[in-house]
Amino acid sequence: MNNAQFIVRKVAVLGAGVMGAQIAAHMVNANIETFLFELPAEADDPNAHVTKAIEKLKKHEPAPLSVKSKAAFIEAANYDQHLEQLKTCDVVIEAIAERMDWKQALYEKVAPYLGEQTIFASNTSGLSINRLAQAFPEALRHRFCGVHFFNPPRYMHLIELIPCEQSDALMLDNLESFLVTYLGKGVIRAKDTPNFIANRIGVFSLLATMHHGRESGLAFDEVDALTGALIGRPKSATFRTADVVGLDILAHVIHTMRDTLPDDDWHSYFETPDWLRGLIDEGALGQKTKRGVYQKVGKEIQVLDLAENTYRASCGEVHDELKQQLKYSKPVDRIAIMRNSQHAQGQFLWAIHRDLFHYCAVQLEHIADNARDLDLAIRWGFGWEHGPFEIWQEAGWKQVADWINTDIAAGKSMSNKPLPSWVQTISEQVHTSQGSYAPVTGTIHQRSELPVYHRQLYPDRLIGEDATYGETIFETDAVRMWHTGDKIAILSFKSKMHTIGKDVLNGILDALKEAEKNWQAMVIWQTEPPFSAGANLKQATERPKPQHVEKRVPAPPSLFEKFFKQFKKSAQATVLKAARELDMADALMARKLAEVEAMIDQFQQTSQALRYSMVPT
Template sequence: MSRFNVKKVAVLGAGVMGAQIAAHLVNCKVPVVLFDLPAKEGPKNGIVTRAIEGLKKLKPAPLGVATDAALIGQANYEEHLEQLRDCDLIIEAIAERMDWKLDLYKKIAPYVAPTAIVASNTSGLSITKLSEVLPEELKPRFCGIHFFNPPRYMLLVELINTPTTEPHILDKLEAFVTSALGKGVVRAKDTPNFIANRVGVAGMLTTMKEVENFGLSYDVVDDLTGKKLGRASSGTFRTADVVGLDTMAHVIKTLQDTLSLETDPFYASFATPEVLKTLLEMGNLGQKSKAGFFKKVGRDIMRFDLASKDYVPAGQKADEVYTRMLKKPAAERLQLLRNAEGAEGRFLWAILRNAFHYAAVHLAEIADNARDVDLCMRWGFGMKQGPFELWQEAGWLTVANMVKEDIDAGKALCNAPLPDWVFSGPVADAGGVHTPQGSWNPSTGQFVPTRSLPVYARQHFPESVLGANAPSASTAGTTLHEDDAIRLWTLDDEVVIASIKTKMHAIGPDVIEGLLQGLALAEDKYQGMVIWSNDEMFSAGADLQAMLPAFMMGGVKAIEGAEFEMQQAMLKLRYANVPVVSAVRGLALGGGCELAAYTTKRVAAMESYIGLVEVGVGLVPGGGGLAYIARRAAENAANSTGKDLLPFLTEGFTAAAMAKVGTSALESRKLGYLLESDVIVPHKDELLYVALNEAKALYASGYRAPLKRQFPVAGRQGQATIMGSLVNMRDGGFISTHDFYIASLIAGVVCGGDVDAGSLVNEEYLMTLERQAFGALLGNPKTQERIMGMMSTGKPVRN
């Protein structure tokens, strides 16, 4: 299959979704032009211009770097339709009105390139009906593409074909959306609201119905249906506020308009809840209008009270007994909830039973297999497990019989029986719908394996479902060494992989020892080393808990020794005889940031959050982070025509002194923690593949470590300039006296101490200054107060 080479994308519709899809395309280096109607007043592109400006203010940020908004092209349907001829992909994302979409398709059809794909980003309208207005030559290249909001952060994208969509078109689009945009793709059938919204919104509606049945408040329900239940931390009603109550109402209306009791036995549960009607009438649309089921008043969170149509104080929590129940193994948990006497427990069983019931009854209609349903609920609704996974884990036939008993007793939402395949045949024999051979497809009566598109060869350990027995990164490959701190292993006998195993991948002496052991192996027999772990944590930094006993027994001297060893390890990684690549995903903070900075190259997932955060615990970076800032400033200055070193030092100093963390890999590059030569990977599951290939490519090109050089520092003159700014910040009340002291020590190190401007130093010299500053702070009572506060509460202490 030839590669779908997307040189440019057009997004039609500059509303919330369209603008954010355009933003994500820019994040992923895909050129994009955003279209909308011509403005009635002022410049014709006014609507698009305002939408792009609005991207800079949205939270969570749709852009990795706010200034990249300027990279989004602007166009309108009156003047610029010719630009569509240059686009390989056209994504329509206008309002959910069938008539508006059809009118737009007629308008753009003459300008679509002969090989371009056209896709509608609809959350539930019929893709087949949308295609009917298209010219015959365009129908094979038309499909649905459903991004979830917000597009940058939500993994799920549903692709929906029509009877006339050519299969290879979906294959090409799936490869592009997966690898170039970093998404998890599920192919959905062209049924109302597809898979995720069909199951998810039906689940929210039935949850709201059960809330009325059991008389629970919204804050208690959100406490029960958030992380405690293995779902998104926002729970049910806060999630509705974030999505937008108007958006939710539209999706509900799609269910109401396109389904009936004849086509969906749960239809009676799809009535718009009275509370939702009331909030919509009041104009309270959720987060976008700053009021919905909840609203913030000052620092207080209030919840809506339907009886008074006013807001009352929120903050109620669920009974602790149910919190304990939800921590039990799946089988015991469901039995306890089903037999609970309290309203909260019976409510939880009801919503789980309804989810199992609904998913089983509708599986054949909405999806090709059970895996697609579970992945949709994970990726689109933030669940740790989909309904079929939980059902299977708890005991397939046991749970099936519990659900059947409730249906027979009239306790379920409808009397539709569970399908026959639930109780007999291959599923019952296998103990569930997920097996190593694949996941159950009730239409064909077979277990269906995952699609084997070439793009998935780039994912060594893709997300899988319970029961599939997919390879685990913790046991895969050949183990070279393993202890409690680290696993050294290889997939291909060419590159050593180092996977840190400590809690939050904290870096202590055992991790340092393991990394150096891996490096020795790599230098002896392999082409390089990759530091990678298969979760959202590269490393949260140095292990403070391991450090404190040594400090209590031996004082600062004991810590200086451990710090010296860590610094020396960083230098060994930097000057190794083979390339060492950091595969960064999620958090890389403090020592984790330093570890990445001292490797040969970094391959970072788009959602990587990198920074030196030691100020939060009253310390300075002590693993070479400040030496790195000084060296990079000197290297950047050497490549410039300017002779003043200080401007190149300022950003690095500010980032460390203010504990700035890049809110994306793109912003981390702006802060200097990633270089222009480093690779940013959109899809988290491709990270290891790319990192291994980068290591091998460096080795194949004759890699040699950089020579150790001296470099100039800003000296006492640069330090004096920085101190002047710090005095103003302290005297203006922007930083505390202790913050001032910490920042002054950071300034002293990055400027090279009490030396003349332009003095030549090496990394070891600056690392000595780091250790001195670190030790001075460690003995300071205010720093000790910050450390103990962070360890006990997980939150920084401001003193």
């Protein structure tokens, strides 16, 4: 491709199925002129198939269109009458069914109609990009690549960009910049291997979870209780996610792994379980058929019980002691808690993490350029809070590696494949402030230097990366005040879950003084969610250091003071209720809530200071 400025004004999407239509919808959301192609209908209207698909977009949930009226900007087209329109398109995206022969036949049909600079990309979820490229003349292959959107494309952040051997480097950079800038996506580069990165790792994780769930005798709803928010994954966890994706789609991805990865050391696990095949044969495909692993009867959510071969009320629970340990422990300690747990649920959690870490370490060099791309693929594609390598690193790289090796030697792991040598040779970090480890070169791989990323003020950071944003104005153990080059100051909390304690309140007051003196405004903003988990009750129960206080005769309470006295009684009751849930009620009562009252006073004063600040806050 030439070095002229790359601007996407017009796009064509080939295939008006569920994915193709939604990709077209997201293009018009970005105000890009879009053609949606499909086979001609045999009825009087050759575009009937496309017109029907466009109408369905208006009723689809979640809504693929930003507003329903945007549907009018998708132009219906068919392969018999409108192929000449492809010459005017800057990008053409193929999104037909996952059949190699169908895709290659389509490529041969449309190739003569592509413009001289048109980029052609396949939305395949796992077919070989190099094999697909063979359907194009040699002269066109440098403008071909894979561009794998995740479903639903409007909402899922991840796009995998997969080059073929002849893909032009500038073309890939231009396409990545377009996807990030205009579609708001997170793009990672994947190698041309079956299922690429996200599905390869994500589906393996699901297979490992199913395997260990069965080995541990855990029911589906029990597995979901363990593998959701408790360990930093979506609430839909494992089997609810499978229902949402579609059990037939899941089986297809497993089938692809089985057929295309014969040399994978975990190949024996790439099989569709009998219960899954049974549900598919019955037409129970998950959410889209209103029955799968789960079903809803009236207001009751029911789950499939394999032992009884019927559905029952869903009631999966996490063992209370394990739940408390994981919920209130530091992230660095959670993997150790799982491994050392004597409860079957804890051992299950350790097993699924151990085998996931093992698989990621072995496959990294084959599927990705570096560890960052693997972790971001799982975060953006599957909604995990942290990727596998991040979790491993935070738990202690060397220690966890030793535990994995111990279990491999003991025959507890799903494979006896040794960990690759790089696992032992690197330091305690696979992600560093300089970048992420790349096993093929044995070096640290820096983030992309494309101009589009220099414009991002707050890119997603990984554990171990330098997560400092902007230029620091002042910083304490509790807060950081900073700016991005304008006259607006930003205050961020550094406390766990951004809880508000005495030190944070003091930091806010100090920041206000600085803002009123030297800045035009101040924004309280956190670099990552949540904004704040509320009051730091633990800090509230700590005894303050004794201080000399001069005795004085109290003045009669004002109406304002009477109001806040009543307010504090109400606040105390709320705090005490929360404290009982945290087993802190005795500590609060022993101190007669004096420290809590002091914090409430300080919070009120800080709130008033923010409200009546001399600069906008």
